[in-house]
Amino acid sequence: MYLKKKSTILNIATAKQSNFNRYFLSDFVEIQRKSFYTLLEKGIIEEFSKRNPITNTKKTIEVFFYPDYYQLTPPQYTPNQAIIKSKSYTSKLYIPVQLTDRTSKIIKLKWVYIGDIPLMTKRGHFILNGCARVIVNQMIRSPGIYYQKKIYENFSDKWSEKPENTFTRYYADLICNRGTWLRIEMDKYNRIWAQMKRVPKIPIMWFLIAAGLTDKIILKSIMDSKILLYNFQEDPLNPQKKSLPYVTTPPAAWIKLYNIIFSKKLKKAQNKQKVKKKSKKTYIKKKTYKNLNYSELINLKKTIELKAEQGRKWIFNKFMNPRTYDLGKIGRLNFNNKLKLAVSLNITILTPQDFLAATNNLILVSKGLRELDDIDHLKNRRVRTSGELIQMQIGIGLVRLEKTIREKMSLVLITNQLKKKDFLKKTKNKKEKRSKGQTGHLRWALPCELTISNIMNTKPFNGALREFFGTSPLSQFMDQINPLAELTHKRRLSSMGPGGVTRDSATLAIRGIHPSHYGRICPVETPEGKNTGLVNSLTAYARVNSQGYIETPFYRVYKGQVQKKKGFYFFSAKQEEKIKLGAADLYTSDIGFLPKASIPVRIVEDFTKIARNEIQYVGVAPIQMISIATSLIPFFEHDDANRALMGSNMQRQAVPILKPQRPIVGTGLEARAVSDSGHVITAKYSGIVMYTSSKKILIYSSVRIKYRRHQERSLSYE
Incomplete structure (x- = not known):
């Protein structure tokens, strides 16, 4: 009797354990809320810090922002009021700004209204002009x-x-x-070129020299450095046959730059000129250097140096100027790891060492000593969440604001100078009239005072955000057909948009399913038609880390025992390559041990069978690899993939009925989906539930605190 009772208790415990997984699911809209919170906490401060300080051309006037002390005002309307009145749910951004005038030695400090920032509701969307909008997460190539x-x-x-x-x-x-x-590419004649859009391709040797490296450093640092000199031959495969011209004629600046570094003719001409000057027999030399005298030689040298300097400045502005080029900390980290460099993470521009190491690595790849990269692997792709996309737009707005501030600074200085000249003229005329006995009245022209309110403007900042929310393909009207449609829309991943791919240029490789998608991107839920594979959904357990990479959880296995009590271990696609993974539906004993037989596992992209003691991690739940909409399909494992795709998409199009009912066959995720979507009321505090209805929840709390009235009030869905 006792044993029977014990076995029934264990059966109930295992049943509870299988259902317990769904309570470990994080909030389904957390990805949106977390990204917006990061924007408020760090993003705004980062963007303003990049623009500090703003000075005029002579650096006599300086504008400095103090973004760490920024303030947001409470919004004018609540989300419900904004919808009813067709207004925007926004907050005003104020930042302390310091204006320093170095000539007059005056410092002014003032709180300045920069613009309006749309606020995210707790349901993960924005309200603009009474319409609910969602910013779709964008999946792009990671910088590197x-x-x-x-x-x-x-x-x-x-x-x-x-x-x-x-x-x-x-x-x-x-x-x-x-x-x-x-792009640093090797052509079919083994020549290496540096290539950019709308610019003729440049031989890599010239490019490296223009980046600030010397020819000695380049030739010593690069393996098999004679490859770099192939660009200067007519035909590298057959040097005697001079039939192959340049693929593209390089600009004159690069030819002259090459001449000044490599050509010895110029130096020989200079030396001969000096010898000619010293010797008395000048009549022979005059004939030889009839067209090349010393002054012309100096002028030629100066023009070549000028062109070379222009080339270097052009390279600097393209790749080494922090205001025009940005790798980001993730990009710098990827460069350091790939090229084995030790450049500081704060340097988010390209350095000459990067170009040198990249060229050397390309030669090693061509010789088969380094591996190629799989661009479709999720370790090489990252997610731009809503907060990051808004931060980028704030950056664009601040660039425009900086431009207007500089223009106004110079305008005020010019007007002041003109007024001063006008005043001096008038005083001179008055003196002349007095000497002649005529009287004339002189008006005192006050100079334009340079104040913070004069130079600051809200139009650039507001205009940039309005553009993004109004016209960007990633800012969309929220799909409000039913709670599932809303939830799926907020968890969507799009490969399209600015910086991404287009429908026409996207290949099958981009649209296809990659092994690294397991537990991160749903292989089933995607639209039919042109957007197939370009618009995806996050899986039920997936989350996006601070660097923008998608992570999925696993249970640890120690000596064949699944350690569920230790909690989840989240891994990105790059970390997952180093571990041996078992499936989530493996049978485990009552105390969590795996079977003694050889167990099927996945190691990177290969499937094999190993002993249970060798397994390192196992999946969390069978629904780990599919999205929320797909996991609502009962007996999904017996369904055809095409049918499941249509089913998961059609559930989002189902019109809600007036009297909602429980599903006849459910998967256990329905209640969680509807509660996270925000369409049901939820209690703010924990305690004993005294009464519940569709409009009100009464909670009795035994904690020794003052009675709160708002515990009994009706909670709105917003």
């Missing part, structure tokens, strides 16, 4: 350096089926958050 290959095929004639010969060449893409993308 990626090595890939290009296959060249030579056909004997136009109609031949098979190529006569094929050969592979490699290239590196240097990707940034803001600025120009750079």
Whole structure:
């Protein structure tokens, strides 16, 4: 009797344990709320700090922001009032600004109204002009350096089926958050070029010299450095046959820059000129250097140096200026890891060492000593959440604000100078009239006073945010057909948008399912048609970390025992490559031990069978690999993938009925989905539930605190 009772208790315990997983699920709208909280906590401060200080051309006037002390006013309307009155749910942003005039030695400090920031509701959306809007999460290539290959095929004639010969060449893409993308590529003649958009390609040797490196450092640092000199031959494969011209003629500045570094003719000419000056037999030299005298030589040298300086400045503004180029901390981290550098994480621009290491690594990749990168792997793709997208737009607004401040500063100085000249003229005329006996009245022209309120303007900041929320493809009207539609919309991942791919250019590789998507991106829920594979959904357990990479949880396995009590271990796609993973639906004994037989596991992309003691982690739940909408399909594992895709999409289109009912067959996630969507009322405090209805929840709390009236009031869904 006792044993029977014990077995029934254990069965109930295991049943409870299987249902217990769903309580570990984080809030489904947390991704939106967390990203907006990060924007308020760090993002606004970061963007204003980048623009500090703003000075005029002569650096006599300086404007300095103190973003750490910024303040947001309480919104004018509540979310419900904003919807009813067709207004925006926004808050005013105030920042202390200091104006320093170095000529008059005056310092002014004032709180300044910068603009309106739309606030996120607790349901994870924004309200603008009475309409609910959602900012969709964007999935893009992570900033860094990626090595890939290009296959060249030579056909004997136009109609031949098979190529006569094929050969592979490699290239590196240097990707940034803001600025120009750079490609270092090796062509079919083994020449290495630096290539950008709308600019002729540049030989890598010239590019490295222009970046600030010397020829000795370049040739010593790079393995097999003679490859760099192939660009200067007519035909690297056959040097005697001079039939192959340059692929693209480089700009004149680069040719002259190369001449000043490598050509010895100029130095020889200078030396001969000096010898000619010293010797008395000048009549022979005059004929030889008839067209090249000393002054012309100096002028030539100066023009070459000027062109070289212009080239260097151009390179600096493209890749080494923090105001025009930004890798971000993640990009810098990726560069350091890939190229084995030790550059500080605060340096978010490209350095000459980056270019040098990237070129060296490309030569090593071409020789098969380094591996290529899989661009579709989730370790090379990151998510831009709503907070980050708004932060980028705030940055654009502040760039415009900086421009207007500079213009106004220079305008005030010019007007002051003109008034001063006018005043001096008038005083001179008055003196002349007095000498002639005429009287004239002189008006005192006060100079324009430079104040903080004069130079600050709210239009650039508000205009940038209005543009983003109104016209960006990532800012969409919220899908409000039913609670599931809202929830799915807020957990959506889009590969399109600014900086992403387009429907027409996206290949099958981008749209397809990758092994690294397991537990992170749902393989089932995606639209049909042109957007297939480009618009995806996050899985039920997935979360986005601070760096923008998607993580998924696992239970740890120690000597064959699944340690559920230790909680979740979250891994990104890069961390997951180093571990041996078991499936979530593996049978475990009452005390959590795996079976003694060999167990199927996944190691990176390979599937194999190993002993239970070798397994390191197992999945958390069978629904870990699918999204919320897909996990609401009963007996999903017996369904066809195409049918499941249509089912998960059609559930979002179901119109809610007047009297909601429980599903006949449920999966256990329905209550959680509707509560996280915000369509049911939830109690703010814990305690003993005294009464519940669709409009009111009464909670009795035994904690020794003063009685709170708001515990009994009706809680609105907002």
